[in-house]
Amino acid sequence: MINPTEYLPKSYHPRVSTYWWLKRWVYLKFILREASSVFVAWTVVMTLLQVRALTRGPAEYADFQNWLRSPLVLALNTVSLFFVFFHAVTWFNLSAKAMVIRVGGKRLPNLAITGPNYAAWAFVSAAIAWILLRG
Protein backbone atom coordinates (compact mmCIF):
# COMPACT_ATOMS: atom_id res chain seq x y z
CA MET A 1 0.00 0.00 0.00
CA ILE A 2 1.24 3.49 -0.79
CA ASN A 3 1.87 5.51 2.29
CA PRO A 4 1.78 9.20 1.32
CA THR A 5 3.79 10.30 4.33
CA GLU A 6 6.77 8.33 3.05
CA TYR A 7 7.06 10.75 0.15
CA LEU A 8 7.03 13.97 2.13
CA PRO A 9 10.34 15.84 2.20
CA LYS A 10 12.40 14.74 5.17
CA SER A 11 12.97 18.33 6.21
CA TYR A 12 9.25 18.91 6.77
CA HIS A 13 8.35 17.15 9.94
CA PRO A 14 5.92 19.03 12.12
CA ARG A 15 5.75 17.72 15.64
CA VAL A 16 2.27 16.52 16.60
CA SER A 17 1.50 16.11 20.26
CA THR A 18 0.87 12.55 21.41
CA TYR A 19 -2.35 13.90 22.86
CA TRP A 20 -3.59 15.51 19.63
CA TRP A 21 -6.89 13.64 20.01
CA LEU A 22 -7.79 15.57 23.16
CA LYS A 23 -7.88 18.88 21.30
CA ARG A 24 -11.28 18.60 19.66
CA TRP A 25 -14.48 16.71 20.33
CA VAL A 26 -14.47 15.10 16.87
CA TYR A 27 -10.93 13.83 17.42
CA LEU A 28 -11.88 12.50 20.84
CA LYS A 29 -14.97 10.86 19.37
CA PHE A 30 -12.78 9.21 16.76
CA ILE A 31 -10.42 7.82 19.40
CA LEU A 32 -13.32 6.68 21.59
CA ARG A 33 -14.76 4.87 18.58
CA GLU A 34 -11.44 3.17 17.94
CA ALA A 35 -11.07 2.37 21.65
CA SER A 36 -14.44 0.61 21.58
CA SER A 37 -12.62 -2.25 19.84
CA VAL A 38 -10.81 -3.03 23.10
CA PHE A 39 -14.18 -3.64 24.77
CA VAL A 40 -15.31 -5.71 21.80
CA ALA A 41 -12.23 -7.90 22.38
CA TRP A 42 -13.02 -8.04 26.11
CA THR A 43 -16.53 -9.27 25.31
CA VAL A 44 -14.99 -12.08 23.24
CA VAL A 45 -12.69 -13.03 26.14
CA MET A 46 -15.65 -13.11 28.51
CA THR A 47 -17.73 -15.23 26.12
CA LEU A 48 -14.89 -17.73 25.86
CA LEU A 49 -14.51 -17.86 29.66
CA GLN A 50 -18.23 -18.54 29.85
CA VAL A 51 -18.00 -21.37 27.30
CA ARG A 52 -15.09 -22.89 29.24
CA ALA A 53 -16.92 -22.65 32.57
CA LEU A 54 -20.08 -24.18 31.08
CA THR A 55 -18.09 -27.08 29.64
CA ARG A 56 -16.29 -27.76 32.93
CA GLY A 57 -19.47 -28.29 34.93
CA PRO A 58 -22.07 -26.64 37.19
CA ALA A 59 -19.61 -25.76 39.98
CA GLU A 60 -17.26 -23.94 37.59
CA TYR A 61 -20.20 -22.15 36.03
CA ALA A 62 -21.46 -21.00 39.42
CA ASP A 63 -17.96 -19.60 40.10
CA PHE A 64 -18.07 -17.81 36.76
CA GLN A 65 -21.44 -16.29 37.62
CA ASN A 66 -20.14 -15.13 41.00
CA TRP A 67 -17.17 -13.57 39.27
CA LEU A 68 -19.59 -11.65 37.02
CA ARG A 69 -21.25 -10.31 40.18
CA SER A 70 -18.07 -8.88 41.66
CA PRO A 71 -18.16 -5.06 41.73
CA LEU A 72 -15.04 -4.63 39.61
CA VAL A 73 -16.31 -6.87 36.81
CA LEU A 74 -19.77 -5.25 36.97
CA ALA A 75 -18.17 -1.80 36.67
CA LEU A 76 -15.97 -2.93 33.79
CA ASN A 77 -18.95 -4.47 32.02
CA THR A 78 -21.05 -1.33 32.44
CA VAL A 79 -18.27 0.60 30.70
CA SER A 80 -18.02 -2.19 28.11
CA LEU A 81 -21.73 -2.00 27.38
CA PHE A 82 -21.46 1.75 26.84
CA PHE A 83 -18.56 1.31 24.41
CA VAL A 84 -20.11 -1.61 22.53
CA PHE A 85 -23.33 0.39 22.20
CA PHE A 86 -21.31 3.38 20.99
CA HIS A 87 -19.61 1.12 18.46
CA ALA A 88 -22.97 -0.16 17.20
CA VAL A 89 -24.48 3.32 16.79
CA THR A 90 -21.39 4.81 15.08
CA TRP A 91 -21.08 1.71 12.89
CA PHE A 92 -24.66 1.84 11.65
CA ASN A 93 -24.52 5.58 11.14
CA LEU A 94 -21.34 5.19 9.14
CA SER A 95 -22.89 2.55 6.89
CA ALA A 96 -24.73 5.28 4.99
CA LYS A 97 -21.42 6.98 4.22
CA ALA A 98 -19.61 3.75 3.37
CA MET A 99 -22.38 2.46 1.13
CA VAL A 100 -23.54 5.03 -1.38
CA ILE A 101 -26.50 3.68 -3.30
CA ARG A 102 -27.93 5.57 -6.21
CA VAL A 103 -31.41 4.98 -7.48
CA GLY A 104 -32.28 6.62 -10.80
CA GLY A 105 -29.16 8.81 -10.55
CA LYS A 106 -30.14 10.09 -7.11
CA ARG A 107 -28.34 9.17 -3.95
CA LEU A 108 -30.55 7.35 -1.45
CA PRO A 109 -31.06 9.37 1.72
CA ASN A 110 -28.97 8.27 4.72
CA LEU A 111 -32.04 7.04 6.55
CA ALA A 112 -32.84 4.55 3.79
CA ILE A 113 -29.55 2.82 4.60
CA THR A 114 -29.21 3.32 8.36
CA GLY A 115 -32.92 2.52 8.89
CA PRO A 116 -32.71 -1.14 7.81
CA ASN A 117 -29.47 -1.49 9.82
CA TYR A 118 -31.21 -0.35 12.99
CA ALA A 119 -34.19 -2.57 12.21
CA ALA A 120 -31.88 -5.58 11.80
CA TRP A 121 -30.18 -4.70 15.10
CA ALA A 122 -33.53 -4.58 16.91
CA PHE A 123 -34.72 -7.81 15.29
CA VAL A 124 -31.51 -9.76 16.03
CA SER A 125 -31.39 -8.47 19.63
CA ALA A 126 -35.02 -9.46 20.21
CA ALA A 127 -34.39 -12.91 18.72
CA ILE A 128 -31.37 -13.54 20.99
CA ALA A 129 -33.30 -12.31 24.04
CA TRP A 130 -36.23 -14.57 23.10
CA ILE A 131 -33.99 -17.65 22.76
CA LEU A 132 -32.40 -17.01 26.16
CA LEU A 133 -35.53 -15.97 28.06
CA ARG A 134 -38.26 -18.29 26.79
CA GLY A 135 -39.73 -20.70 29.29
Place this chain on the structure above:
Amino acid sequence: MSKRSNEPFLWLLFSGGGVVSALLMPIHLLLFALAFPLGWLDGPGYDKLLALLRHPVTRIYLLVLCSLPLFHWAHRFRFTLYDGLQIKHLGELINIFCYGGATLGTAVAAYLLWNV
Protein backbone atom coordinates in the same frame (compact mmCIF):
# COMPACT_ATOMS: atom_id res chain seq x y z
CA MET B 1 5.92 -2.56 -5.39
CA SER B 2 5.15 -5.93 -6.94
CA LYS B 3 3.95 -7.67 -3.79
CA ARG B 4 0.21 -7.71 -3.60
CA SER B 5 -1.18 -6.01 -0.52
CA ASN B 6 -3.26 -8.07 1.88
CA GLU B 7 -4.85 -4.90 3.23
CA PRO B 8 -8.22 -5.44 1.42
CA PHE B 9 -8.55 -8.89 3.01
CA LEU B 10 -7.76 -7.52 6.47
CA TRP B 11 -10.22 -4.70 5.88
CA LEU B 12 -12.90 -7.24 4.97
CA LEU B 13 -12.33 -9.07 8.27
CA PHE B 14 -12.43 -5.73 10.09
CA SER B 15 -15.66 -4.77 8.43
CA GLY B 16 -17.30 -8.18 8.95
CA GLY B 17 -16.29 -8.08 12.59
CA GLY B 18 -17.70 -4.58 12.89
CA VAL B 19 -21.09 -5.74 11.66
CA VAL B 20 -21.12 -8.86 13.85
CA SER B 21 -20.11 -7.02 17.01
CA ALA B 22 -22.54 -4.15 16.37
CA LEU B 23 -25.49 -6.48 15.80
CA LEU B 24 -24.83 -9.07 18.51
CA MET B 25 -22.66 -7.74 21.30
CA PRO B 26 -24.88 -5.10 22.95
CA ILE B 27 -27.63 -7.63 23.71
CA HIS B 28 -25.12 -10.33 24.76
CA LEU B 29 -23.44 -7.96 27.20
CA LEU B 30 -26.69 -6.47 28.45
CA LEU B 31 -28.11 -9.90 29.28
CA PHE B 32 -25.12 -11.99 30.37
CA ALA B 33 -22.99 -9.30 31.99
CA LEU B 34 -25.64 -7.11 33.62
CA ALA B 35 -29.27 -8.25 33.54
CA PHE B 36 -28.64 -11.87 34.66
CA PRO B 37 -25.90 -11.23 37.28
CA LEU B 38 -27.87 -8.35 38.81
CA GLY B 39 -31.10 -10.34 38.84
CA TRP B 40 -33.05 -7.94 36.61
CA LEU B 41 -34.09 -10.94 34.54
CA ASP B 42 -34.12 -14.69 35.14
CA GLY B 43 -31.44 -16.14 32.90
CA PRO B 44 -31.40 -19.69 31.57
CA GLY B 45 -30.23 -22.32 34.05
CA TYR B 46 -27.05 -24.37 33.69
CA ASP B 47 -28.62 -27.37 31.96
CA LYS B 48 -30.59 -25.30 29.50
CA LEU B 49 -27.60 -23.15 28.60
CA LEU B 50 -25.35 -26.20 28.19
CA ALA B 51 -27.91 -27.86 25.92
CA LEU B 52 -28.03 -24.67 23.89
CA LEU B 53 -24.22 -24.52 23.73
CA ARG B 54 -24.02 -28.15 22.54
CA HIS B 55 -26.15 -27.40 19.51
CA PRO B 56 -23.90 -27.19 16.41
CA VAL B 57 -25.59 -23.99 15.20
CA THR B 58 -24.82 -22.27 18.51
CA ARG B 59 -21.20 -23.33 18.28
CA ILE B 60 -20.81 -22.00 14.74
CA TYR B 61 -22.59 -18.84 15.84
CA LEU B 62 -20.20 -18.40 18.78
CA LEU B 63 -17.16 -19.06 16.60
CA VAL B 64 -18.27 -16.25 14.30
CA LEU B 65 -19.11 -14.04 17.29
CA CYS B 66 -15.59 -14.56 18.66
CA SER B 67 -13.32 -14.67 15.61
CA LEU B 68 -14.51 -11.83 13.36
CA PRO B 69 -14.76 -9.26 16.19
CA LEU B 70 -11.18 -10.16 17.22
CA PHE B 71 -9.99 -9.23 13.72
CA HIS B 72 -12.09 -6.09 13.98
CA TRP B 73 -10.24 -5.28 17.22
CA ALA B 74 -6.88 -6.08 15.61
CA HIS B 75 -7.47 -3.64 12.77
CA ARG B 76 -8.74 -0.77 14.89
CA PHE B 77 -6.22 -1.26 17.66
CA ARG B 78 -3.40 -1.31 15.12
CA PHE B 79 -4.34 2.11 13.81
CA THR B 80 -5.01 3.46 17.29
CA LEU B 81 -1.45 2.55 18.22
CA TYR B 82 -0.12 3.93 14.92
CA ASP B 83 -1.91 7.27 15.07
CA GLY B 84 -3.04 7.71 18.64
CA LEU B 85 0.30 7.00 20.23
CA GLN B 86 2.33 7.72 17.06
CA ILE B 87 4.40 4.58 17.27
CA LYS B 88 4.18 3.67 13.61
CA HIS B 89 7.88 2.81 13.59
CA LEU B 90 6.96 -0.27 15.63
CA GLY B 91 4.73 -1.40 12.75
CA GLU B 92 5.94 -5.01 12.50
CA LEU B 93 5.65 -5.59 16.22
CA ILE B 94 2.17 -4.06 16.37
CA ASN B 95 0.99 -6.18 13.44
CA ILE B 96 2.27 -9.36 15.05
CA PHE B 97 0.62 -8.43 18.34
CA CYS B 98 -2.75 -7.48 16.81
CA TYR B 99 -3.27 -10.04 14.04
CA GLY B 100 -1.33 -12.71 15.92
CA GLY B 101 -3.57 -12.10 18.93
CA ALA B 102 -6.73 -12.34 16.80
CA THR B 103 -5.49 -15.56 15.14
CA LEU B 104 -4.58 -17.06 18.51
CA GLY B 105 -7.96 -16.03 19.95
CA THR B 106 -9.74 -17.67 17.02
CA ALA B 107 -7.76 -20.87 17.57
CA VAL B 108 -8.63 -20.87 21.29
CA ALA B 109 -12.30 -20.27 20.43
CA ALA B 110 -12.31 -23.14 17.91
CA TYR B 111 -10.63 -25.43 20.46
CA LEU B 112 -13.07 -24.57 23.25
CA LEU B 113 -16.14 -24.82 21.05
CA TRP B 114 -14.99 -28.10 19.51
CA ASN B 115 -14.56 -29.64 22.97
CA VAL B 116 -17.89 -28.53 24.42
